[in-house]
Amino acid sequence: MADKKSITPRQQDYSRWYNEVVQRAEMADYSPVKGTMVIRPYGYTLWENIRDALDRRFKATGHVNAYFPLFIPMSFLEKEAEHVEGFSPELAVVTHAGGKELEEPLVVRPTSETIIGYMYSQWVRSYRDLPILINQWANVVRWEMRTRLFLRTSEFLWQEGHTVHATKEEAIAETLRILDVYADFAINEAAIPVIKGVKSERERFAGAVDSYTIEAMMGNGWALQSGTSHFLGQNFAKAFDIKYLDRDNKLQYGWTTSWGVSTRMVGAIIMAHGDDNGLRLPPRLAPIQVVIVPIWRKAADGKIVLAEANKIVNRLQQAGVRVKLDDRDQYQPGYKFNEWELRGVPLRIELGPRDIAARKVMLSRRDRPGRANKLQIDIDGLAVTVQRLLVDIQAAMLADATRFRDEHTTTVASYDEFKERLANEGGFIRVHWAGNRDDEARIKEETKATIRCFPLETPEGAGRCFYTGRKTDRVAIFARAY
Amino acid sequence: MADKKSITPRQQDYSRWYNEVVQRAEMADYSPVKGTMVIRPYGYTLWENIRDALDRRFKATGHVNAYFPLFIPMSFLEKEAEHVEGFSPELAVVTHAGGKELEEPLVVRPTSETIIGYMYSQWVRSYRDLPILINQWANVVRWEMRTRLFLRTSEFLWQEGHTVHATKEEAIAETLRILDVYADFAINEAAIPVIKGVKSERERFAGAVDSYTIEAMMGNGWALQSGTSHFLGQNFAKAFDIKYLDRDNKLQYGWTTSWGVSTRMVGAIIMAHGDDNGLRLPPRLAPIQVVIVPIWRKAADGKIVLAEANKIVNRLQQAGVRVKLDDRDQYQPGYKFNEWELRGVPLRIELGPRDIAARKVMLSRRDRPGRANKLQIDIDGLAVTVQRLLVDIQAAMLADATRFRDEHTTTVASYDEFKERLANEGGFIRVHWAGNRDDEARIKEETKATIRCFPLETPEGAGRCFYTGRKTDRVAIFARAY
Numbered sequence: 001m002a003d004k005k006s007i008t009p010r011q012q013d014y015s016r017w018y019n020e021v022v023q024r025a026e027m028a029d030y031s032p033v034k035g036t037m038v039i040r041p042y043g044y045t046l047w048e049n050i051r052d053a054l055d056r057r058f059k060a061t062g063h064v065n066a067y068f069p070l071f072i073p074m075s076f077l078e079k080e081a082e083h084v085e086g087f088s089p090e091l092a093v094v095t096h097a098g099g100k101e102l103e104e105p106l107v108v109r110p111t112s113e114t115i116i117g118y119m120y121s122q123w124v125r126s127y128r129d130l131p132i133l134i135n136q137w138a139n140v141v142r143w144e145m146r147t148r149l150f151l152r153t154s155e156f157l158w159q160e161g162h163t164v165h166a167t168k169e170e171a172i173a174e175t176l177r178i179l180d181v182y183a184d185f186a187i188n189e190a191a192i193p194v195i196k197g198v199k200s201e202r203e204r205f206a207g208a209v210d211s212y213t214i215e216a217m218m219g220n221g222w223a224l225q226s227g228t229s230h231f232l233g234q235n236f237a238k239a240f241d242i243k244y245l246d247r248d249n250k251l252q253y254g255w256t257t258s259w260g261v262s263t264r265m266v267g268a269i270i271m272a273h274g275d276d277n278g279l280r281l282p283p284r285l286a287p288i289q290v291v292i293v294p295i296w297r298k299a300a301d302g303k304i305v306l307a308e309a310n311k312i313v314n315r316l317q318q319a320g321v322r323v324k325l326d327d328r329d330q331y332q333p334g335y336k337f338n339e340w341e342l343r344g345v346p347l348r349i350e351l352g353p354r355d356i357a358a359r360k361v362m363l364s365r366r367d368r369p370g371r372a373n374k375l376q377i378d379i380d381g382l383a384v385t386v387q388r389l390l391v392d393i394q395a396a397m398l399a400d401a402t403r404f405r406d407e408h409t410t411t412v413a414s415y416d417e418f419k420e421r422l423a424n425e426g427g428f429i430r431v432h433w434a435g436n437r438d439d440e441a442r443i444k445e446e447t448k449a450t451i452r453c454f455p456l457e458t459p460e461g462a463g464r465c466f467y468t469g470r471k472t473d474r475v476a477i478f479a480r481a482y
Numbered sequence: 483m484a485d486k487k488s489i490t491p492r493q494q495d496y497s498r499w500y501n502e503v504v505q506r507a508e509m510a511d512y513s514p515v516k517g518t519m520v521i522r523p524y525g526y527t528l529w530e531n532i533r534d535a536l537d538r539r540f541k542a543t544g545h546v547n548a549y550f551p552l553f554i555p556m557s558f559l560e561k562e563a564e565h566v567e568g569f570s571p572e573l574a575v576v577t578h579a580g581g582k583e584l585e586e587p588l589v590v591r592p593t594s595e596t597i598i599g600y601m602y603s604q605w606v607r608s609y610r611d612l613p614i615l616i617n618q619w620a621n622v623v624r625w626e627m628r629t630r631l632f633l634r635t636s637e638f639l640w641q642e643g644h645t646v647h648a649t650k651e652e653a654i655a656e657t658l659r660i661l662d663v664y665a666d667f668a669i670n671e672a673a674i675p676v677i678k679g680v681k682s683e684r685e686r687f688a689g690a691v692d693s694y695t696i697e698a699m700m701g702n703g704w705a706l707q708s709g710t711s712h713f714l715g716q717n718f719a720k721a722f723d724i725k726y727l728d729r730d731n732k733l734q735y736g737w738t739t740s741w742g743v744s745t746r747m748v749g750a751i752i753m754a755h756g757d758d759n760g761l762r763l764p765p766r767l768a769p770i771q772v773v774i775v776p777i778w779r780k781a782a783d784g785k786i787v788l789a790e791a792n793k794i795v796n797r798l799q800q801a802g803v804r805v806k807l808d809d810r811d812q813y814q815p816g817y818k819f820n821e822w823e824l825r826g827v828p829l830r831i832e833l834g835p836r837d838i839a840a841r842k843v844m845l846s847r848r849d850r851p852g853r854a855n856k857l858q859i860d861i862d863g864l865a866v867t868v869q870r871l872l873v874d875i876q877a878a879m880l881a882d883a884t885r886f887r888d889e890h891t892t893t894v895a896s897y898d899e900f901k902e903r904l905a906n907e908g909g910f911i912r913v914h915w916a917g918n919r920d921d922e923a924r925i926k927e928e929t930k931a932t933i934r935c936f937p938l939e940t941p942e943g944a945g946r947c948f949y950t951g952r953k954t955d956r957v958a959i960f961a962r963a964y
Binding site: 029031032033036037038039040041044045047048064065066067068069070071072073076088089090091092093094095096097098099105106108115118119122123128134138139141143144145154155157330 | 511513514515518519520521522523526527529530546547548549550551552553554555558570571572573574575576577578579580581587588590597600601604605610616620621623625626627636637639812
C-alpha cells in the first residue's frame, strides 16, 4: 500500500524511482526465485488490457491463437546455427523429470520458432494450406543475470506470432503489417509515440533476415524496444523442412515470420508516462479509469455520500467506465488521493455532502495535477462528461509524450558532438549513418549508445555520416537503451 | 483435415474413437516432446471460450488475476509434507541455467500453493488485507508416463485460484462458492450435468483437508473429474507462515483454499457429447456456431449464392453469432458436410440457387442428424431463428447428456452385483458406503473402480453399505475413471 514516504524523484535516481513506483503501486513484486517476478493483480489487469487490445487486432488481421509445448528438445535449437548461438547463454534446462534423468535435455522455451517450425513442417503440404497465421500467448524463459521488474526478468509473458507464407513478398508484407499493428496499439492504446524502424545487423533477432522494431522513449531519454517483427526468410523453413507443393506441383520451401510483444510493454507505459507522484496510466488501458473518494465527517453525512457515490458507480459502469469506489474507512481522503495518484488512475471524483446538495462533484485529472486544474461538474450527465474527459486525457498523454520525445531528439554533425550530447542531454540522436558493424560496436563501447533502428520514415534525405564522413541516404537513431 | 475414412465407432474402441476425433477435428496434435501436446487453433479457440466463461464468473465473485513464477525452489515443496509426497514422482526439474549448474534445483510448477503461499506470507499483515482472492491462468507440468490428449499430458493449461481468509467458515464458504461456479459453468456452458461432491481421503489433493469435485460422465460410462476445489485448512498457512493481526491485535494463521479447472475440460466436452460422426460442441462454447455451405453447379449461380451467403454472414455476425462461410472451391458439399459434422459445429446452413429464389435456406442441427430433421427456414428473419435454435440445441444437449447419465447410473446391494455391473454396463454406481481407505483400495484393485465422490445431494437417506454391510448415511458414487 502507499505509505507517507514520498517517492525518489526521477531526476535524483531514475532507476530507483522506477523500482519504487512498480512496487508501491503494487504492479509487481520480487519473487524468491532469483531473476523472476510476481505480477500483482493491478499490474496483471493492465497486462490483460494490453493483451485484449493486441488480440483484437491480431484476430481482425486474420490470425488465430494456439498453444505449443513449453519444453523444446535441445537438438531442435541446434538446427538453426545463428539461433542457437544467440540463445544458448540464456537457456534454462530440464535434465530430470519423473524421478529420472532425461535421455535428451529439454530447454524451457526462450522463444518458439524451432518447435513451431517442426509442427508446421508436419501440417503444411500444399499451397492451399498457406498462409498459416498463428499466434501464441505464453511464458518464456531467458536466464538473465541483471534483472529489472518488467523490463528484464528470467521469465516473462508475451505473445509470439509465427507465420508461413508461399512467397517472400507475402512474408515481408506480413512482417510490416504486424509492425503497423504494434505501432497502432502503442500509439492509440498506450499513448506512446513509437518510431518504426529496422534493426542493425548487430541488434537483429538470432536467425532473422530482417528485424523490425517499435522504439519508445522513456522519461529519462533512454530508448525501450517495445515490440519486434522479424522476417525470417527461408532460414527456419530450411532448418525444419517446411515445404509445400505449389500450383505447378513443385516442392518449395515456405517463408516465415515471427513477432512479439511482452510484459516489457508494462515497463514502457510506466516509464513513458510516470511522474514524480507515481504512475500515469492511459485511460484506454488503465485497470481503474475513475476512482471515487467520498468525503464526510458526520456519520449521517456518510450514509448520504456513500448512497450517492454508489449511484454514480452504477451510472459509470453502465456507460462502460471502469470505476472504483474507495470506501475504506481506515484512511483519510488525503491519503487516498496520494495512493490513487501513485497508482496512476486517470480521473478522480471527490464527493462530499455540500457537493451533493449542489448536485456537483469535483473532478481531478491525473495528467493535469494541482488545485487550479480541478473541475466542478454537474452530477446529472456526469457519465458523458467522464467519457469525454477520458478521451481528452488519452489524447493529452499522447501529445505530452510526443512533445517530450521531440524535445529530446536531436541531430549531430560529428562524433565529438555525439559524445557530448550523450553525456549531457541524452535522448534520441538522429544521424546519417554509413558505418559498419565494428563501428557500431566501438561507439557502444565508448558511449554505451546503440543504433535503436533505421527509421522507416526519413524526411532528412541524403547527408554525411557523422562517424565515417561518407555520404549516405541511411538515417539511424542512436540512444542509450534498456 | 477430414478425409473419407470413417471414424472408429465408439462401441468398437472408445479410446481410439477419442484419439481419432481429437486429431482429425484438428483440436490437438502430438508434439515431438514425449507426453506433451500441441493445442491447435480449433481446440485453442474452444479453450479460450471456456476460459472467458470461467473468468467472467471469477470476476463476478470478486476474484482478480495475477501471475506467479513458473519455477519453484525444491525446498518450498518440501515445507508441506503431504504435498511434496504427492507431487514428487511427477516433477520436472531445472538443474542448469545460464550455462551453469544451479545451487538449488528449480521445480517446474506442478501447482502453485507453495510459491503463492510464500508471497501471501509477505503480503498479509492485518485482517484488513483479507480475504485475498487471486486466480492465475497458467501452464503446469506433471510428468506423466501414460498420456492422453487433453486428459493427461505432461504439460497442461489451467486456472488455479488461491485464496486466504480470516476464518475457517469463510474459507469453507469460498471452497463451496467456487464448486458452485464450476458446476454452473459445466451445466450451463458446457451442457455437462456434473455431480458435486467430496473426494474420499484416497483421492484428496495432497495437502488438503477436504477436496470437492465436479464429476462428469463420459460417453463410455466412465467418470471424468472436471474441476476441483480444495479447503486447505491451515496446512499451507502454517507451512508458509501466512499470519495476520486480527481485530484484537492478536496474531492468527490464515485459512486457505485452492481450486482449478484445466484443459481436461476440453476432453470432457469431447467425450460427454461426441458421437460416431465426431464432435458435438455446445453452442455457447463452440468456436464456430454456424457454418454456411454454399451449393451450386454453374459459375453464374456461384456468384449469386456467394453474394447471398455473405449477406447472411454479416447479418448473423451482427446478431453476435460465430459464423463461418465455407467457400473453398476444391471440395464438394458432401465432403464439407462430413468435415463440419466431425468438427461438431452445432448448426449448418445449406444455400443453393433454388433456395435463394424461394428466399429459403436448409438448416441441419448437429444434435439431430438425418434428412428427416432438416428444417426449411425463411432467409428473412434468419438471425432470430438461428439464435433461438442455438438456445434450443444447448438445452437439448444438456437434456441428452442428463438422460444418458441417469440411464447409466444404478444402485447395487452387494459387492457381487457391483462387480457384475462394472463388468457389463459400467456407468456410475451409487451405493451406501461405510468402508475405509483400505476397503476402497481393495475394490480398486479388484474392479478398477474408485469412489468418484460422496455427492453433496443424497436423497437416498440412510441404508446399508454394499461392501461392509454397516448402516450409514453416507452415499458414494463409484465408477471407472480417467
